[in-house]
Amino acid sequence: MLVRDTICALATPPGVGGLAVIRLSGPDSFTIADLCFRGSRLLAEVDSHTIHYGKFYDAEQALVDTITASVFRAPHSYTGENTVEFSCHGGLIVSQELSAALIAAGARPAEPGEFTKRAFLNNKLDLTQAEAVADIIHSVSQQGTHAAARQLLGGLTRRLRELRSSLVEICGLLELELDFSMEDIEFIDRKELRAKLVSALAFCKELTDSFQASEIMRSGYNVGIVGYPNAGKSSLLNAMLNKKRAIVSPTPGTTRDYIEEHLVIGGTMINIFDTAGLRSSEDRIEIEGIQLAQTLLRQCNLLLILNDSTLSFDHSQALVERLQQDFPSATCVLVQNKIDLLDEQSVAYIASSLCISAVTTDGIDAVKALIAEYARRDMAHAGSLMINARHVALLQMVIQSLHNALEALETAPSNEFIAIDVREALRKIGEITGDTWSENVLDEVFARFCIGK
Numbered sequence: 001m002l003v004r005d006t007i008c009a010l011a012t013p014p015g016v017g018g019l020a021v022i023r024l025s026g027p028d029s030f031t032i033a034d035l036c037f038r039g040s041r042l043l044a045e046v047d048s049h050t051i052h053y054g055k056f057y058d059a060e061q062a063l064v065d066t067i068t069a070s071v072f073r074a075p076h077s078y079t080g081e082n083t084v085e086f087s088c089h090g091g092l093i094v095s096q097e098l099s100a101a102l103i104a105a106g107a108r109p110a111e112p113g114e115f116t117k118r119a120f121l122n123n124k125l126d127l128t129q130a131e132a133v134a135d136i137i138h139s140v141s142q143q144g145t146h147a148a149a150r151q152l153l154g155g156l157t158r159r160l161r162e163l164r165s166s167l168v169e170i171c172g173l174l175e176l177e178l179d180f181s182m183e184d185i186e187f188i189d190r191k192e193l194r195a196k197l198v199s200a201l202a203f204c205k206e207l208t209d210s211f212q213a214s215e216i217m218r219s220g221y222n223v224g225i226v227g228y229p230n231a232g233k234s235s236l237l238n239a240m241l242n243k244k245r246a247i248v249s250p251t252p253g254t255t256r257d258y259i260e261e262h263l264v265i266g267g268t269m270i271n272i273f274d275t276a277g278l279r280s281s282e283d284r285i286e287i288e289g290i291q292l293a294q295t296l297l298r299q300c301n302l303l304l305i306l307n308d309s310t311l312s313f314d315h316s317q318a319l320v321e322r323l324q325q326d327f328p329s330a331t332c333v334l335v336q337n338k339i340d341l342l343d344e345q346s347v348a349y350i351a352s353s354l355c356i357s358a359v360t361t362d363g364i365d366a367v368k369a370l371i372a373e374y375a376r377r378d379m380a381h382a383g384s385l386m387i388n389a390r391h392v393a394l395l396q397m398v399i400q401s402l403h404n405a406l407e408a409l410e411t412a413p414s415n416e417f418i419a420i421d422v423r424e425a426l427r428k429i430g431e432i433t434g435d436t437w438s439e440n441v442l443d444e445v446f447a448r449f450c451i452g453k
């Protein structure tokens, strides 16, 4: 273990609460803690994983609070270092005073994610597990929290280790074969080699394919409300939120910007966008709004295409077709609005569609249920893994190397070329788990963390 300084930070959100927890980690944790804390024994002398009640004093020896101190001895702590966690009364000033006293006694304020970074550097976690910690904290869905929790226990690590060992085996055999190249011995059947590479490729593709689902679990399910002007898009948003959020007006082109709101449905954060009505317009601001809507819709997982059923039931058909073509990865659902203005016969005629009235809020629960169902379906693709953009970028390089290896298998005169590509793929897998890392990569990963984690 490398020798590092001792860091401290508030681990709970700042503000008023029942308790606040201040973390102290590093080689001098117990010495520093004992300068501030007075219990029945010195913390330097107590057993690991014990909790102690006592008084906490500032640098001037003034009493700050009565607190408990939890002691963890290296390497059996989150960071792998000597750690003390102080639980004090949850007040803004109390927790600030505790931190200030620890700093006066020799600790340094921690940087964002520094505790988890130390856990990584002390081999308590690999990089995908450290990322899972951030995902647990930031995740906006139950599914995401659960998937991240499994990843923290080594879910992705295990899958990557399987991939790695199959590639290591290929490499070993190829290199052995090269050592005996003069004798023309084939250690690995070409057909078998091909099958192994193809299955490694399929596995990498499966992982990259779960990126979109992981993103939904991480940041929420994006739903765009689209339609021609006056279809009732802003009214639908308001009905779903149960408040007057967007301006509703009979004048077409009222929503020129877009509005983003959030709603938790079925344990998942739903990000809803109300967009400018799609039509050809002369108005400069409205055109900009329509362009903005296009960019926004690209990020949507589900598009609710709202049709003004009083005009005609297939009034928006052309729009549905265009959106399906322009945004093939989004699910498009046609919604018939303003059914309160229809006669009974007409309502019966379109009963098989999703029918709503944004004014009477008839059918709004059905819209929410539909969103929840699609969100669940789209998240199911992730299996139990949380794939992020960093993983995808590296996996794409692995995929490229494996493609090159397959090509070399068909065309290259010697197996040496295949081994080079497979070794390159292995190097990139090592970057995903953090077997090989650089300061830049760590900075990028831990920038997502908050202070105290």
Ligand SMILES: Nc1nc2c(ncn2[C@@H]2O[C@H](COP(=O)(O)OP(=O)(O)O)[C@@H](O)[C@H]2O)c(=O)[nH]1
Pocket (backbone or CB within 6 Å): 227, 228, 229, 230, 231, 232, 233, 234, 235, 236, 247, 248, 249, 250, 252, 253, 254, 255, 277, 337, 338, 339, 340, 341, 356, 357, 358, 359, 360
């Ligand atoms: N009767 C009735 N009027 C509606 C309904 N939904 C919207 N409207 C009206 O249609 C007009 C346009 O609504 P708005 O939500 O601003 O449409 P947007 O341009 O698509 O955002 C307003 O006068 C609304 O009151 C509905 O379900 N029933």
Ligand SMILES: [Mg+2]
Pocket (backbone or CB within 6 Å): 233, 234, 235, 246, 247, 254, 255, 275, 277
């Ligand atoms: Mg509007």
